[in-house]
Amino acid sequence: IAGITQAPTSQILAAGRRMTLRCTQDMRHNAMYWYRQDLGLGLRLIHYSNTAGTTGKGEVPDGYSVSRANTDDFPLTLASAVPSQTSVYFCASSRQPGGKTGELFFGEGSRLTVL
């Protein structure tokens, strides 16, 4: 059972470098999400995609971009990493978007450290 696969699991990155976190799902879910998790702040939504070909901004989108070329893949790109982007990043999916979201399925996370 795969579900959501994220890569890399962990990465140390120099400030100013470009980084792409990969996310792939095999459940044919319509909606996908990127969250960051920081101590004391919980899970905050960065970007989302309700269906292939569409994306939207979440609560903390600045410094991040996403694309959704197909149903399965939803990469998150940091164009020029800054230390405040040090966090654990979680990709998630749900069968339907919006108020019909239902259960979110999460990957195991990507721990990113920006020095």
Added chain:
Amino acid sequence: TQLLEQSPQFLSIQEGENLTVYCNSSSVFSSLQWYRQEPGEGPVLLVTVVTGGEVKKLKRLTFQFGDARKDSSLHITAAQPGDTGLYLCAGVPPISNFGNEKLTFGTGTRLTIIP
């Protein structure tokens, strides 16, 4: 942005004791989900409550949705070391015609059960 506050933030108790954690908001939700997250993994859904006043039981865990659908509680009876983890509540806002409702996550309660 709808805010969800969870309390306590940290809780450490002895095996066999009972405990209750809370998830509170000033906003109304169409449904509320509870997730458990273990170290190095993504959150996993435990239960969804939909109706005001609804009570759901999952073995030793009892979940209740407030009558006004603004708050929820999780009660664990006879806690065991396997219950250790981060408990997150997540609220789904009322469904609109725009279909862009997104889950709002609480900040979490980190529970440690001491053998």
